[in-house]
Amino acid sequence: MRRISRITVAGAATASLALALSACGGTSTSSSSSSESKGDKGLAIAYDVGGRGDQSFNDAAFAGLQQAKEEFKYETADVEPTDGETDADKEQRLVSLAKQGYNPVIGVGYAYAAAVKGAAEKYPDTTFGIVDDATVEAENVADLVFSEEEASYLAGVAAAETTKTNVVGFVGGVDIPLIHKFRAGFEQGVKDTDPKVKVISQFLTQTAEEGGFSSPDKGKSAAEGQIEKKADVVYAAAGLSGQGVIEAAAANKVWAIGVDSDQYKQEALAKYKDSILTSAMKDVAKAVYNLAKSVEDGKPATGIVKGDLKTGEVSLSNSNPKFADDAELQEAIETAKEKIVSGEIKVKSS
Numbered sequence: 001m002r003r004i005s006r007i008t009v010a011g012a013a014t015a016s017l018a019l020a021l022s023a024c025g026g027t028s029t030s031s032s033s034s035s036e037s038k039g040d041k042g043l044a045i046a047y048d049v050g051g052r053g054d055q056s057f058n059d060a061a062f063a064g065l066q067q068a069k070e071e072f073k074y075e076t077a078d079v080e081p082t083d084g085e086t087d088a089d090k091e092q093r094l095v096s097l098a099k100q101g102y103n104p105v106i107g108v109g110y111a112y113a114a115a116v117k118g119a120a121e122k123y124p125d126t127t128f129g130i131v132d133d134a135t136v137e138a139e140n141v142a143d144l145v146f147s148e149e150e151a152s153y154l155a156g157v158a159a160a161e162t163t164k165t166n167v168v169g170f171v172g173g174v175d176i177p178l179i180h181k182f183r184a185g186f187e188q189g190v191k192d193t194d195p196k197v198k199v200i201s202q203f204l205t206q207t208a209e210e211g212g213f214s215s216p217d218k219g220k221s222a223a224e225g226q227i228e229k230k231a232d233v234v235y236a237a238a239g240l241s242g243q244g245v246i247e248a249a250a251a252n253k254v255w256a257i258g259v260d261s262d263q264y265k266q267e268a269l270a271k272y273k274d275s276i277l278t279s280a281m282k283d284v285a286k287a288v289y290n291l292a293k294s295v296e297d298g299k300p301a302t303g304i305v306k307g308d309l310k311t312g313e314v315s316l317s318n319s320n321p322k323f324a325d326d327a328e329l330q331e332a333i334e335t336a337k338e339k340i341v342s343g344e345i346k347v348k349s350s
Contacts, residue, residue, distance in 0.1 A: 042074035043292040044102035048109030050214045050240035051080045055266040061108045064288025090115035098123040127300040129291045142301045144287040147308035149185030149349045151280040156189020159233040160197045169226035173238030174212035175203035182237035184348040219244030250275035264319040283313040
């Protein structure tokens with residue numbers, strides 16, 4: 001164990017620590033030790049647009065933090081973003097966490113690329129992670145990325161097998177390469193399963209600053225437009241905006257496909273869960289936890305760390321019994337999965 005001081009303070013009273021991060025958004029912290037010495041703190045994460053409570057991407061990262069906190073019995077921190085923040089604001093947030101002794105420090109989302117690069121240069125002895133970006137090259141940075149297009153392909157199979165109107169929809173939060181992966185995989189999965197099925201695809205905004213990942217109202221409006229065009233299965237890769245897509249699907253008695261987390265199980269979406277067919281998941285929680293464990297074990301992961309169907313870090317959820325108990329649908333999905341893993345099917349990422 002690298003934090004020997006934790007042993008000496010076992011049984012000490014626990015306390016919460018409030019971080020003062022000027023211009024860096026709200027913060028939630030928790031402590032399992034009264035020690036505040038540098039090196040005795042554990043995992044810290046800085047959220048992407050939408051923050052904690054998005055029932056999707058950010059909440060998955062928080063689940064990984066919670067697992068690390070419970071297993072390693074150390075202090076953790078999670079920090080919210082602010083509207084209109086700059087790369088400098090993000091870097092200041094990460095630097096503040098590293099300065100206080102948190103290790104590793106993870107930026108949740110591709111928007112942290114410049115900030116992670118800058119902070120990692122300033123704190124070479126701290127391990128940094130970034131989710132959904134593979135561009136940061138440094139000896140103390142782990143790029144936590146996923147083959148989202150593979151899970152999206154399976155979502156496309158599910159949509160094509162489920163639709164009764166032969167029209168399905170895709171709602172992407174922001175028109176960027178990351179979300180292009182979701183769309184490309186979904187469209188390919190649909191077409192490979194049934195070429196007669198039409199896919200209506202659209203992006204909510206051109207930039208994240210316009211609210212593509214944080215505006216349920218935009219997601220709801222887009223889904224309603226697709227449903228008016230006869231889409232009876234709508235897949236959203238839009239962060240918090242996806243809640244609006246799910247709401248619209250429930251109101252119109254069609255199917256929604258969730259993303260990132262198992263949205264059928266999300267408490268905030270409970271009243272809509274019977275309309276959530278499945279979710280195309282990527283195990284951000286596992287990636288976050290694994291990086292924390294690597295640091296705890298004294299062997300910090302660095303470089304590109306990729307999760308895919310083969311590793312089990314992208315998948316479709318089976319929580320909805322109507323989905324899980326459909327033998328024909330499950331067979332089609334399993335067949336597609338086997339072909340992707342074997343390399344027989346090459347899934348497009350753009």
